[in-house]
Structures are given as structure tokens and as C-alpha cells.
Amino acid sequence: xxxxxxxxxxxxxxxxxxxxxxxxxxxxxxxxxxxxxxxxxxxxxxxxxxxxxxxxxxxxxxxxxxxxxxxxxxxxxxxxxxxxxxx
Numbered sequence: 001x002x003x004x005x006x007x008x009x010x011x012x013x014x015x016x017x018x019x020x021x022x023x024x025x026x027x028x029x030x031x032x033x034x035x036x037x038x039x040x041x042x043x044x045x046x047x048x049x050x051x052x053x054x055x056x057x058x059x060x061x062x063x064x065x066x067x068x069x070x071x072x073x074x075x076x077x078x079x080x081x082x083x084x085x086x087x
Contacts, residue, residue, distance in 0.1 A: 003041045010035070012055030012069075016081040020044065022066070026052030034068060049075065058083020 002021075003010075008031055011024035019039040025046075026032055033049035034056060051070040059065050059076075063083040068075040 001041075003037055003043075007031075008035070009052070011053060014057055015084045016058070017084050018081065020081065022056060022081075024053035024056050024068070034066070047077065 008025055008027040011026065013021055013023045015021055021037045021039075023035045023037070025035040030048065032052045034047040034053050035043060036045040036047075038044045047066075047068070049068070049070055051072055053068050053070055055069040057067050058081075059067050060078075063085070064079055064081065066077050066079050068077070
């Protein structure tokens with residue numbers, strides 16, 4: 001098992017160049033948004049939103065802009081990570 005979601009509900013996910021897993025997340029106030037896990041499965045960060053995140057992707061010239069699809073809104077934020085590319 002990589003992570004225990006507890007009462008949370010993970011959805012779409014992406015990986016950055018450091019091997020961190022960025023997961024869309026639902027679970028109610030204080031949990032909705034994006035959860036970030038390191039390669040060992042430890043929660044290392046959250047981006048809290050007023051609604052659950054259904055999907056996400058890295059974009060932009062440097063792949064450091066995170067696009068987040070919420071249940072009713074679209075968000076974007078620049079992050080200190082770069083999305084991994086398929087090879």
C-alpha cells in the first residue's frame with residue numbers, strides 16, 4: 001500500500017520530476033483540494049480549495065503551473081515543482 005486515504009477521496013493525479021504524487025482530493029472542508037505525497041507515501045503538502053478537486057495537470061512553458069479542475073471551478077497556480085514528462 002502506498003498511502004492510506006483515511007476518510008479522504010483521491011481522484012486524478014500527476015507526478016512531478018522529483019517523484020512526488022500530486023492527487024486531486026475530496027473529503028470536506030479542510031481536506032478538499034490537492035494533496036502531495038513524497039515517493040515514500042508521506043503527505044508533504046496540501047493546496048486547500050473551497051471544493052473538491054476532480055483532476056489536475058502541470059502545464060506552462062516550464063511545466064510549473066498546476067491547473068486544477070474543481071467540482072465547479074478551474075484554478076491555476078505556479079508551484080515550486082515541475083511536472084514529469086512521459087518518456
